[in-house]
Amino acid sequence: xxxxxxxxxxxxxxxxxxxxxxxxxxxxxxxxxxxxxxxxxxxxxxxxxxxxxxxxxxxxxxxxxxxxxxxxxxxxxxxxxxxxxxxxxxxxxxxxxxxxxxxxxxxxxxxxxxxxxxxxxxxxxxxxxxxxxxxxxxxxxxxxxxxxxxxxxxxxxxxxxxxxxxxxxxxxxxxxxxxxxxxxxxxxxxxxxxxxxxxxxxxxxxxxxxxxxxxxxxxxxxxxxxxxxxxxxxxxxxxxxxxxxxxxxxxxxxxxxxxxxxxxxxxxxxxxxxxxxxxxxxxxxxxxxxxxxxxxxxxxxxxxxxxxxxxxxxxxxxxxxxxxxxxxxxxxxxxxxxxxxxxxxxxxxxxxxxxxxxxxxxxxxxxxxxxx
Ligand SMILES: [Zn+2]
Numbered sequence: 001x002x003x004x005x006x007x008x009x010x011x012x013x014x015x016x017x018x019x020x021x022x023x024x025x026x027x028x029x030x031x032x033x034x035x036x037x038x039x040x041x042x043x044x045x046x047x048x049x050x051x052x053x054x055x056x057x058x059x060x061x062x063x064x065x066x067x068x069x070x071x072x073x074x075x076x077x078x079x080x081x082x083x084x085x086x087x088x089x090x091x092x093x094x095x096x097x098x099x100x101x102x103x104x105x106x107x108x109x110x111x112x113x114x115x116x117x118x119x120x121x122x123x124x125x126x127x128x129x130x131x132x133x134x135x136x137x138x139x140x141x142x143x144x145x146x147x148x149x150x151x152x153x154x155x156x157x158x159x160x161x162x163x164x165x166x167x168x169x170x171x172x173x174x175x176x177x178x179x180x181x182x183x184x185x186x187x188x189x190x191x192x193x194x195x196x197x198x199x200x201x202x203x204x205x206x207x208x209x210x211x212x213x214x215x216x217x218x219x220x221x222x223x224x225x226x227x228x229x230x231x232x233x234x235x236x237x238x239x240x241x242x243x244x245x246x247x248x249x250x251x252x253x254x255x256x257x258x259x260x261x262x263x264x265x266x267x268x269x270x271x272x273x274x275x276x277x278x279x280x281x282x283x284x285x286x287x288x289x290x291x292x293x294x295x296x297x298x299x300x301x302x303x304x305x306x307x308x309x310x311x312x313x314x315x316x317x318x319x320x321x322x323x324x325x326x327x328x329x330x331x332x333x334x335x336x337x338x339x340x341x342x343x344x345x346x347x348x349x350x351x352x353x354x355x356x357x358x359x360x361x362x363x364x365x366x367x368x369x370x371x372x
Pocket of ligand 1: 290333337
């Protein structure tokens with residue numbers, strides 16, 4: 001069975017909710033019909049002619065990109081201008097285009113998290129530089145046969161549930177009686193077919209960030225002894241952890257400029273690498289931002305950063321950083337966002353496979369050839 005455009009959009013919404021995008025950013029479905037079936041997806045950084053060409057050659061009919069196709073309001077598809085030509089070309093090739101832009105920058109495990117991982121920084125420990133909102137939280141309630149509580153609590157916690165501030169494994173449980181009658185084709189862990197069972201069970205509840213839903217439910221189902229796991233999941237009005245632009249790290253062991261430059265060269269495949277070390281050779285307080293980081297110079301300075309790694313720094317950004325003694329590494333807009341694009345490919349491939357769709361997923365190879 002093939003996934004529909006709306007299925008892919010729902011997976012993307014889980015990873016990078018459109019509600020957290022910066023205001024005015026045109027994220028989501030840019031071109032195409034939500035009900036259309038998708039044979040193959042091409043994941044790319046930009047919805048450019050090269051991506052459309054590569055998608056068409058691979059018989060892909062959907063592009064999932066980080067940068068949107070349309071930044072401004074469309075009043076015509078005049079093909080004498082590049083964006084009109086691009087949109088018309090995608091339509092002629094029967095291509096749908098979906099973009100997750102600032103919502104994927106801001107998402108707790110989005111572009112900056114993936115950049116931190118690629119640079120060998122402790123991604124989980126990053127603190128948001130410029131807060132734009134808070135994470136959506138979910139409540140999970142699950143019914144567990146007595147004796148399995150610790151095992152399931154451990155699995156849920158490892159997958160990211162039950163974290164409140166610096167307290168992990170936060171759950172609440174009460175005993176009760178679960179009932180069920182195994183029907184035809186079942187292989188029950190407890191009881192036998194066509195007989196009403198009454199089992200001593202625990203109702204366990206915990207919280208989780210919405211972006212961890214997939215991992216937590218997978219861990220629950222793997223750890224739970226029942227063939228059919230009974231659980232409820234509902235949204236909370238509470239505010240979760242901060243989300244926003246950029247990540248900053250307090251490193252116990254300082255990292256050297258050579259280490260960062262080497263990572264940018266080897267792992268990010270940065271082709272145009274520029275740096276200013278502010279007269280320092282190693283750094284404990286390191287900030288990063290995928291894409292263009294010039295606007296974060298003053299926020300990271302206020303938070304005590306010694307080094308900012310990003311892309312697209314202009315001459316005046318360098319002057320400002322020099323005035324603050326802030327070291328800069330400019331690894332390029334595309335190179336700093338590419339780890340996020342690579343993750344999108346992996347994420348969609350896993351989601352489609354888990355739901356048994358035959359829709360394929362390719363990662364663009366006609367740009368950034370070092371990344372596969
Ligand atoms: Zn960008």
